[in-house]
Amino acid sequence: MSIALPEGVLAFADRGPDWAAFVDALPRLVHELLDEWKLTADGEPTHGYCALVLPVRTPGGAPAVLKVGFPDDESEHEHLALQHWHGRGAVQLLRADPHRRAMLLERLHREDLTDLWDLEACEVVAGLYAQIHVPAPPQLRPLTAYVERWSAGLAGLPRSAPVPRRLVEQALSLSRDLVADPTGTGTMIHTDLHYENVLAGDRQPWLAIDPKPVSGDPHYELAPMLWNRFDELTAQPGQSLRDGLRRRFHTLVDAAGFDEHRARAWVVVRMMHNALWSLQDEPDVPRHTSTDAYLTMCIAIAKAVQD
Ligand SMILES: Nc1ncnc2c1ncn2[C@@H]1O[C@H](COP(=O)(O)OP(=O)(O)O)[C@@H](O)[C@H]1O
Numbered sequence: 027m028s029i030a031l032p033e034g035v036l037a038f039a040d041r042g043p044d045w046a047a048f049v050d051a052l053p054r055l056v057h058e059l060l061d062e063w064k065l066t067a068d069g070e071p072t073h074g075y076c077a078l079v080l081p082v083r084t085p086g087g088a089p090a091v092l093k094v095g096f097p098d099d100e101s102e103h104e105h106l107a108l109q110h111w112h113g114r115g116a117v118q119l120l121r122a123d124p125h126r127r128a129m130l131l132e133r134l135h136r137e138d139l140t141d142l143w144d145l146e147a148c149e150v151v152a153g154l155y156a157q158i159h160v161p162a163p164p165q166l167r168p169l170t171a172y173v174e175r176w177s178a179g180l181a182g183l184p185r186s187a188p189v190p191r192r193l194v195e196q197a198l199s200l201s202r203d204l205v206a207d208p209t210g211t212g213t214m215i216h217t218d219l220h221y222e223n224v225l226a227g228d229r230q231p232w233l234a235i236d237p238k239p240v241s242g243d244p245h246y247e248l249a250p251m252l253w254n255r256f257d258e259l260t261a262q263p264g265q266s267l268r269d270g271l272r273r274r275f276h277t278l279v280d281a282a283g284f285d286e287h288r289a290r291a292w293v294v295v296r297m298m299h300n301a302l303w304s305l306q307d308e309p310d311v312p313r314h315t316s317t318d319a320y321l322t323m324c325i326a327i328a329k330a331v332q333d
């Protein structure tokens with residue numbers, strides 16, 4: 027039986043030769059995995075930004091999914107995070123072959139946090155932080171190493187760049203403080219926890235999927251809840267964008283019991299890193315909006331969380 031790749035997965039090939047090679051090899055790889063792991067396909071494949079996800083049945087008949095992803099650095103330790111969580115707050119890992127970036131996962135429902143009221147979703151996600159923020163296994167890279175590299179890029183941004191210089195300087199100064207703080211390393215964090223990466227489950231109402239884990243600071247986790255579902259904040263009558271963002275921010279901080287200053291600092295730093303990548307036009311950054319709209323969003327979020 028051969029697997030027909032979804033259009034969206036075929037389109038991954040446009041991202042460059044590495045991606046094209048990945049897409050090319052995918053049907054055969056999936057076939058081999060189904061065979062070796064004695065799985066039967068059980069529905070239409072789906073995908074996210076970098077992986078194919080195929081509903082399957084295990085040899086015992088249990089519903090599961092086979093996830094096969096592009097071998098980037100970010101996803102290298104996904105299986106490790108899931109293993110360490112043991113299904114607490116996150117999808118259960120049934121089997122993994124890290125070299126082939128393949129995982130057999132407990133099957134969850136299709137429903138994610140997209141249709142929930144955004145503040146309700148923020149409460150759910152803050153509740154998940156408490157479960158998934160466990161001591162980091164030693165294999166994970168420190169967040170600080172990435173942040174140092176990205177902030178060096180930010181420092182090299184020309185003064186003429188279309189981002190307020192004040193915000194750039196502020197992000198650089200905050201990032202130096204955060205990197206210097208040893209308590210900002212040692213906790214396993216998801217780093218991409220947003221509405222679409224939380225699916226409805228049976229064991230727990232909501233479970234996280236798709237971690238890109240590093241050893242870092244839990245306060246780093248908030249920002250994706252602000253920049254995802256951004257457009258609906260600009261479309262709400264009777265509520266300013268700033269208020270909408272601040273409501274999400276404070277809901278997350280309060281429900282998670284976070285330090286407000288630290289959470290704010292990471293939001294500013296992350297939004298300026300995002301702005302930098304957008305200016306560098308990295309092909310790896312998912313883009314649904316033009317650079318201008320994207321930059322405007324980064325700036326609006328960095329400003330909104332400040333007094
Ligand atoms: N355990 C699961 N059960 C059911 N559907 C899943 C599961 N894991 C992923 N999916 C579906 O596949 C999509 C992509 O999976 P995800 O892990 O987010 O990969 P990506 O790295 O490509 O974003 C999800 O948005 C969801 O629709």
Ligand SMILES: [Mg+2]
Pocket residue numbers: 074075222223236
């Ligand atoms: Mg995803």
